[in-house]
Every structure is written in C-alpha cells, then in structure tokens.
Amino acid sequence: MSTDITAPQTANPAGIARPHLLRRLSRDPLALIALIFLVAIVVAALLAPVLAPFDPYDTNLRMRLRPPGGDHLLGTDTQGRDMLTRLLYGARTTLALGFASIVVGSLIGTSIGLAAAFYRRLEGPLMRLVDILLSFPSILFGLALAAMLGVGMDSLVIALGLSAAPPIARVARATAASVMQAEYMDAGRVIGLSDGALIRRYLLRNCAAPIVVYCSLQFGETILLAAALGFLGLGLQPPTAELGSIAAEGRSFIFLAPHVSTAASLLIFMIVLSCNLLGDAFRDLTDPKLQR
Amino acid sequence: MTSPNNATLLQVEGLSKKFSVAGRWPWQKRTLSAVNDISFSIAPGETLSLVGESGCGKSTAGRMLVGLTAPSAGRILFEGQDLSGQTASQQRAMRRRIQLIFQDPYGSLNPRMTVGELIAEPALLHGLADRRSANDRVAELLGLVGLAKRHAGRYPHEFSGGQRQRIGIARALAVEPRLIVCDEPVSALDVSVQAQIVNLLQSLQDRLGLSYLFISHGLSVVRHISHRVAVMYLGNIVEIGPKAAIFDQPSHPYTRALLAAAPVPRPGARQASVALAGDMPSPLDPPSGCRFHPRCPFAIERCRREIPALTPGGDGRLVACHRWQEIPAFQANAPGAQHAPKTTRLLALYRQAAANSNSRMSSN
Numbered sequence: 026m027s028t029d030i031t032a033p034q035t036a037n038p039a040g041i042a043r044p045h046l047l048r049r050l051s052r053d054p055l056a057l058i059a060l061i062f063l064v065a066i067v068v069a070a071l072l073a074p075v076l077a078p079f080d081p082y083d084t085n086l087r088m089r090l091r092p093p094g095g096d097h098l099l100g101t102d103t104q105g106r107d108m109l110t111r112l113l114y115g116a117r118t119t120l121a122l123g124f125a126s127i128v129v130g131s132l133i134g135t136s137i138g139l140a141a142a143f144y145r146r147l148e149g150p151l152m153r154l155v156d157i158l159l160s161f162p163s164i165l166f167g168l169a170l171a172a173m174l175g176v177g178m179d180s181l182v183i184a185l186g187l188s189a190a191p192p193i194a195r196v197a198r199a200t201a202a203s204v205m206q207a208e209y210m211d212a213g214r215v216i217g218l219s220d221g222a223l224i225r226r227y228l229l230r231n232c233a234a235p236i237v238v239y240c241s242l243q244f245g246e247t248i249l250l251a252a253a254l255g256f257l258g259l260g261l262q263p264p265t266a267e268l269g270s271i272a273a274e275g276r277s278f279i280f281l282a283p284h285v286s287t288a289a290s291l292l293i294f295m296i297v298l299s300c301n302l303l304g305d306a307f308r309d310l311t312d313p314k315l316q317r
Numbered sequence: 318m319t320s321p322n323n324a325t326l327l328q329v330e331g332l333s334k335k336f337s338v339a340g341r342w343p344w345q346k347r348t349l350s351a352v353n354d355i356s357f358s359i360a361p362g363e364t365l366s367l368v369g370e371s372g373c374g375k376s377t378a379g380r381m382l383v384g385l386t387a388p389s390a391g392r393i394l395f396e397g398q399d400l401s402g403q404t405a406s407q408q409r410a411m412r413r414r415i416q417l418i419f420q421d422p423y424g425s426l427n428p429r430m431t432v433g434e435l436i437a438e439p440a441l442l443h444g445l446a447d448r449r450s451a452n453d454r455v456a457e458l459l460g461l462v463g464l465a466k467r468h469a470g471r472y473p474h475e476f477s478g479g480q481r482q483r484i485g486i487a488r489a490l491a492v493e494p495r496l497i498v499c500d501e502p503v504s505a506l507d508v509s510v511q512a513q514i515v516n517l518l519q520s521l522q523d524r525l526g527l528s529y530l531f532i533s534h535g536l537s538v539v540r541h542i543s544h545r546v547a548v549m550y551l552g553n554i555v556e557i558g559p560k561a562a563i564f565d566q567p568s569h570p571y572t573r574a575l576l577a578a579a580p581v582p583r584p585g586a587r588q589a590s591v592a593l594a595g596d597m598p599s600p601l602d603p604p605s606g607c608r609f610h611p612r613c614p615f616a617i618e619r620c621r622r623e624i625p626a627l628t629p630g631g632d633g634r635l636v637a638c639h640r641w642q643e644i645p646a647f648q649a650n651a652p653g654a655q656h657a658p659k660t661t662r663l664l665a666l667y668r669q670a671a672a673n674s675n676s677r678m679s680s681n
Contacts, residue, residue, distance in 0.1 A: 208424040212485075215383050215417045216439035216492065217409050230429040 056306030059299035070117035079107035114266035123248035129186030138197025245300030332391035353552035369549035416489035420501035422481035426473040433469030479510035558634025
C-alpha cells in the first residue's frame with residue numbers, strides 16, 4: 026500500500042490552477058469570446074497612446090459631429106475630437122477605475138468577511154453593518170459617496186470600492202465560516218499559531234478561490250457603476266475621456282449624430298457583458314459540483 | 318526540563334466543562350455538562366485510554382488538555398505545573414509538550430500546504446529548527462513515521478488515509494511533545510491500515526518515551542495499545558484501572574455492557590446478554606443520582622438518589638458504583654451452548670475447515 030504514488034505534480038497552491046482552467050474554458054465558446062474580447066480591450070486601452078490616431082483633447086469645432094468614415098474611423102464628437110481616440114482613452118480610464126475599485130472593494134470586503142468568521146464576537150455587528158449597506162441600491166450608495174467625497178480619481182475609487190465591498194464581505198464570510206469548521210483550523214491552533222498566522226496561512230488560503238471568482242463577477246458591476254456615475258456627471262470631470270461621460274455628452278445630439286452615444290454605450294455594454302460571462306464561466310469551472 | 322515528580326507526567330484534577338446552549342428563546346440559556354469533574358493521571362511512557370459511547374465527553378476532555386477548549390473548572394498539571402496559571406509565553410511553551418492527533422486525516426491537514434511545509438511549520442514556530450535545518454528535520458520526521466523524504470513536496474490530497482495519518486503524527490512529533498492526545502486516530506481508517514498506525518504509535522512510544530491519552534470507542538484497539546483504561550459515561554469516569562482489570566474483570570455495570578456489546582469475530586461466540594436498553598440520556602438534562610441508573614439492570618432506589626464516588630475496587634482500579642460488590646461476576650462471551658443441533662454441527666464443520674486452512678497456511 027505504501028508503494029509509489031504517481032500523482033501528477035500539477036497542483037497549484039495559489040487557488041485557481043491556471044493552465045488547467047484555461048484549457049477547460051476553451052470548451053465554453055461564449056466565455057472564450059468574452060475572454061478574447063476583454064484581453065483585446067485591455068491591450069488596446071493600455072496601448073492607447075500608441076494606437077490612437079489623434080490626440081484625445083485636441084478640439085476642432087469645424088469638424089464636430091462628423092459621421093463615421095474617412096479620416097475619423099468612428100467619426101467625431103461634439104467638440105470635433107476623434108471618437109476612436111476618445112473611446113480608447115475612455116476605456117483606459119474606465120477599466121483602470123473599475124480595476125482599482127474592485128481591488129479596494131475586495132480588500133475591504135474580504136477583511137470584513139474573514140474577521141466576522143474568525144472572531145464570532147464581531148460577526149453580529151460587522152454583518153449587520155454589511156446588511157445595512159446592502160439595503161441601499163449600489164447606484165444610490167455610490168452616488169451618495171461620490172457626492173460626499175467630491176470628484177477625482179481617488180474619491181471615485183473609494184466610493185466604488187466601498188459600494189463593491191458589502192456583497193464581497195458576504196461571500197467571504199460564508200466561505201470562511203465553512204473553512205472555520207475544518208479540523209485543520211484546530212490543528213493550526215494546537216501547534217500554537219497566532220491568530221494572524223491562522224487567518225493568513227489557513228483561512229485566507231482556503232477561501233481565496235471562491236472570493237476571487239466572485240470578484241471577477243463584481244468587476245463588471247463596478248465598471249457599470251463607474252460609467253453610470255460618469256454619465257450622471259459625478260465621475261471624472263469633462264475633458265477627461267471616460268466612457269460614461271462620453272455617452273452623456275452625445276446624449277443631446279442623439280438624433281443628429283447617434284454614433285457618439287451609441288459607440289460609447291455599446292463599448293460599456295460589451296465590456297460588462299464579457300465580464301459577466303467570464304465570471305460565470307469561472308464560477309462554473311471552480312465549482313466541483315458542476316464539473317464534468 | 319525536569320519534573321519534580323517523576324511518577325506523573327500529567328495530573329488532571331476535577332476537570333469539568335459546561336457549555337451554555339441556547340434554549341427555545343435567546344434568553345433561555347441551558348447548561349450542557351459535557352465533562353463532569355473527572356480526575357486521572359498519566360505517567361511518562363504510559364498509554365491511558367479513554368473509552369465510551371459517542372457524546373460521553375471523551376473528545377471534550379482531550380480538547381481541554383491541548384487547550385482547544387477552556388475548562389469550566391478543575392486543574393491540569395503538566396510536569397507539576399498548572400497549565401492555566403501561567404503567562405501566555407510560558408503557556409505556549411508548555412502547550413507544545415502536549416500535541417493532538419486528529420480523527421479525520423482528510424480534514425486535519427491544511428490542503429494548501431505541502432507535506433514539508435506542514436511538518437516544518439510547528440518546528441519553525443517554536444524555534445526548534447531554522448530555515449536551513451528545517452528540511453533535514455522534515456526528512457528525519459518523515460522517516461520516523463515511515464514515509465520517504467521525497468513525499469515532502471507533495472500535497473495532502475495525494476496521499477491515502479493511512480499516509481495522511483502518518484503525516485499528522487509527524488507534524489505532532491515536530492515539536493518534541495511528551496504527551497500526545499490521540500482523538501480516535503484510527504476510527505476513520507480501513508481496518509488493515511488501523512493496525513499499521515497503532516503499531517507505529519507503539520513503536521514511537523518505545524523509541525521516544527511518549528505518553529498517550531488514547532481516545533477511542535474501538536475496544537480491540539484499546540485493548541492492544543493501553544496500559545490503563547478509563548471508561549466514561551455521560552461526562553463522568555465510571556471506572557478506571559489497569560487494562561487487565563478492566564477487560565477481564567469489569568466491575569461497573571456500564572463497563573460490562575460496553576465489553577459485552579463489542580462484537581467477537583468468531584462464529585458461535587455467544588454474547589452475554591447485558592445489552593443496554595434505550596439511548597444515552599441528554600447531557601442537558603442528566604438523571605439524578607448515578608447517571609447510569611436509568612439504563613442499569615442492577616439499579617436500586619439508592620442509585621436514583623446518591624451519586625456514587627470513585628472508590629478503590631481491587632486490582633488497582635477505581636469504580637463509581639454503589640453495588641459493584643453485590644452484582645454477579647462478569648462472564649465474558651460465554652461459549653454458545655444453546656444452538657440448534659444442526660447449527661452446532663455446521664459450526665463444528667466450519668471450525669474444522671478453518672483449522673485446516675490455518676495449518677495449510679502455516680506449513681507454506
């Protein structure tokens with residue numbers, strides 16, 4: 026019985042086994058398309074200064090509201106700026122905003138969730154606080170915070186992060202609570218580990234996968250909220266290219282030049298849809314019950 | 318670290334654990350008395366077994382020894398020092414000397430750590446190894462429990478139950494304990510593997526002079542490994558004594574029932590019919606007097622009123638029963654005499670066949 030165990034050495038301790046996951050992702054064509062689209066958008070956004078044919082802030086009132094075609098592939102906006110350039114820079118801002126916010130939100134949410142599961146004493150107060158925050162619609166919550174903190178990248182990231190945190194805290198607490206039941210938590214305590222080490226090395230490592238998957242689902246939500254705040258004028262201020270505010274600017278000329286609002290809205294729609302599809306696929310792939 | 322009293326490593330005095338349980342309404346708190354005033358001691362190199370039905374408090378007692386559960390009352394003296402009346406750092410140093418082996422080898426190893434990390438972690442934590450010597454220490458410990466050095470880079474899920482239990486033992490040994498609480502260490506394993514683990518525990522005891530508190534409900538394993546046995550019922554120790562005394566001449570009616578209920582793998586073996594009626598009463602609402610009286614075939618009025626104390630009962634044992642001297646001597650597994658003639662004939666044939674195959678096997 027104590028003969029060789031020739032198990033494959035592919036186990037990845039860091040949660041999601043990456044090559045494995047990608048291979049299985051390829052069996053889900055919709056998710057694959059979403060992944061390719063997102064990667065393309067992210068690369069394009071990162072390379073915006075290189076790729077963009079024009080300057081995003083170079084106004085030219087004589088060329089305003091030109092339809093797509095010709096020099097300007099996607100036409101021009103109300104100030105005569107090139108739409109393709111604006112969209113590339115807008116995607117850059119919006120994606121960066123969404124990413125920073127989800128990082129902040131997951132840090133806050135995971136900390137709250139793990140603390141609530143580890144210290145049973147804190148569970149009541151912390152989770153009731155989360156319940157209260159969840160009872161506000163996230164758009165309202167984000168609006169209130171953005172209005173309170175003022176405009177600017179920092180305060181926007183804080184506002185978006187705080188509105189993403191409560192649902193993440195719930196997922197983190199639920200996952201952590203089931204991990205807390207595991208005997209290896211006791212085993213860690215018996216050898217004399219401190220609370221901090223137990224949380225980092227035992228609790229967090231074993232909860233990471235579901236939390237990461239949930240955050241990938243929340244990412245789309247956060248981008249949508251960021252764009253909504255931009256649309257309502259509480260996002261980054263006008264000259265800055267941001268998908269939500271680009272859509273808002275084109276709103277008054279929707280019949281005259283529909284391409285401005287449509288292109289920006291369509292891009293938001295595609296990004297959020299891809300995030301959701303990809304998040305769904307991740308969730309299915311990491312749920313052992315749904316594996317074939 | 319020398320102990321002032323060499324005869325005892327661990328002395329437990331009046332240990333109790335009461336849990337507060339929510340009743341029907343949040344303000345209705347009920348007390349569950351899981352462990353009730355138990356006392357015992359363990360000598361260096363000795364194995365004391367704690368046996369009883371599930372829910373009798375034996376695991377809670379073990380958890381209190383390793384500090385996972387805080388006692389409600391009583392003292393735990395380890396090497397003559399009280400475990401509770403210490404500063405945090407002193408307590409940590411002493412706790413290291415008492416380790417725990419878990420029942421479930423699948424759940425007790427952090428799945429995100431390699432075997433090497435799992436075994437090195439406690440040694441590094443207590444300064445018994447540094448980053449450089451950790452690898453050698455891991456290899457040494459793996460060898461000690463019968464695994465190979467190359468296993469250190471693997472994850473727990475790549476091992477079988479018996480191998481995982483070996484890893485758990487290596488992890489416990491990493492901090493050089495003197496006492497290991499084994500909480501049902503073989504109950505979750507296949508019978509063939511159980512023997513290997515029990516033998517490993519015994520050889521480690523010989524080599525390292527370990528003491529064990531062996532918590533189990535498997536009587537055959539207990540009989541194999543223990544020096545002394547304590548029988549628990551509903552949070553109390555009802556009988557404690559040397560293994561031979563408990564197994565050959567059990568005094569307490571509950572010990573008798575427990576031994577009689579153990580299956581004997583021999584056809585034709587008849588069980589002495591002391592089978593217990595009913596379930597164990599709820600520890601939320603324990604019976605008056607002797608806690609065993611509602612199920613005891615020998616109960617009298619006195620058992621209902623008076624709680625029996627542990628008193629010396631011959632052969633170095635202590636027994637908590639008012640009537641142990643009056644009740645008839647224990648007949649372990651009386652050989653069957655009341656079979657139908659045909660059954661007796663068949664059993665005789667079976668025994669003959671078994672004997673033949675045995676002799677054939679030994680001649681090979």
